[in-house]
Amino acid sequence: MIDEDLRSYKERHKPKRHFATRSEYLDHELSIMSPKRWRLNLPYRDYRFEYEDWVPAMAATIGKIVMVAAIVAAFAGPLGLSNEFVIENARFEMLIAAVLFVVLFSGILNPNCNLAGTHGPIIPLVPLIVASGGHPMALGIMIGVLGFILGVLKGGSLLAKLTSNGVCGGLLLYLGFIGITSQIARLFAWANGFDMGYIAFVVVFATIVMYAYLEHIRMRWLAIPLGSALAAVIAFALGAPFEFTTEPGIPNMNPAYWWGEDTGWQLGLPSLHHFIAVAPFAVLAVAMWSPDFLGHRVFQELNYPGKAKKVLMNIDDTMCVAAARQVVGTSLGGGNLASSWGTYIVPAAIAKRPIPAGAVLTGLLCVVAALWGYPMDLAIWPPVLSVALMVGVFLPLLEAGMQMTREGKTSQSAAIVIFSSALVNPVFGWSLTVLLDNLGLVGDKERGQAMTHVHRWIIPTVVFAILCGIMLAIGMFPGIPAMLESFRVLD
Structure with a gap:
């Protein structure tokens, strides 16, 4: 008799009619999958397409457009580059991500890698990076190299093991709440900009009712497409301004154009001093990966059946792919800063899809969005963007944190x-609480x-000290001036 676990996915697959509910069918699909790590995985042999897969795909595409444009715009503002440059570079980045990494790695070579998305938490630091003499290519390459080293040495999974459920849950609650409030504030700021603030209220209120109903009928995986459509229809019907301006076309694919001295970024290639200037920011960006990646894997664990261990995201492999995507994308001319793709993995987990x-x-x-325009x-229309992020990322984060x-x-x-985290930022909150939690000062004393002494206090202390030193150097502690600025004044 053949061991059930040794049979292939194709052999163990059962048609939908064999299950009483759709949820049971999806749970069974997750339980029988056994993705091949760094080998060929093919549709219908190793996995199948279901209509639920369109939900994370649409959410990820919306999130990608928004986040890449936000990163590039954060660079473009201080550098004096136009909005046309931002859109062109964002379209270029989407083609890089889609063709070279999303399909090739997460879809074929290693389905345990989450998609390489955008590093949202680093966006507020971009103007400071530019002011410090940073160069987008230098920053991207350093993040990629450091991230690859961390992934190869399995540092990401180690830090994840040292993070308790309480620490991770607190992070999810904080990020979820901050995200919800910031999106509501942005929506009202947008509506008040043309003296129609009530549009924001109606959109958010309708979204709350819709989400509650979807929770009631256990179909919250539809929240992103329905919420985005509902927000767009309500805002347009109430008179909010909107027009299509980005025309179809292919962005410039020549790296020499993007890194020319008079074209693209208009910066030329980076020198040694550019790499030195971005080093503290690159270390901090990679340090932010661990809690971010951990939160995404935990969200899968909370929504997948207990037997679906083989389809969970591999943190270290995801770090390696995100790092490789960072180096390649930056070298070609893109301005994206990579991380685990939250607007994909969260809706996918809710929809119970691998x-x-x-x-x-x-x-x-x-590809369609980048070429069509x-x-x-x-x-990126504010009602669509904000509602998609609220129901697709931040509300689920709150729910997972509460669980x-x-x-x-x-x-x-x-x-x-x-x-x-409220005092400084989530990186400070995570690293400090991991140390206090493992020492037994808070949380589960047993x-x-x-743990060994190395895991209990040596690694958490070293990580906390390094991160605090970096944050002190670049001025992230409230009320304390940046040490790098102090050194420049002394010089």
């Missing part, structure tokens, strides 16, 4: 994470006793 099928569809939609205008902090021991650690 990574590969949705990855292929995401690649297809990114018009979808980019709709995706992880139900017990008294975990809630203690969660409270400290939120407290310290958890730290089962």
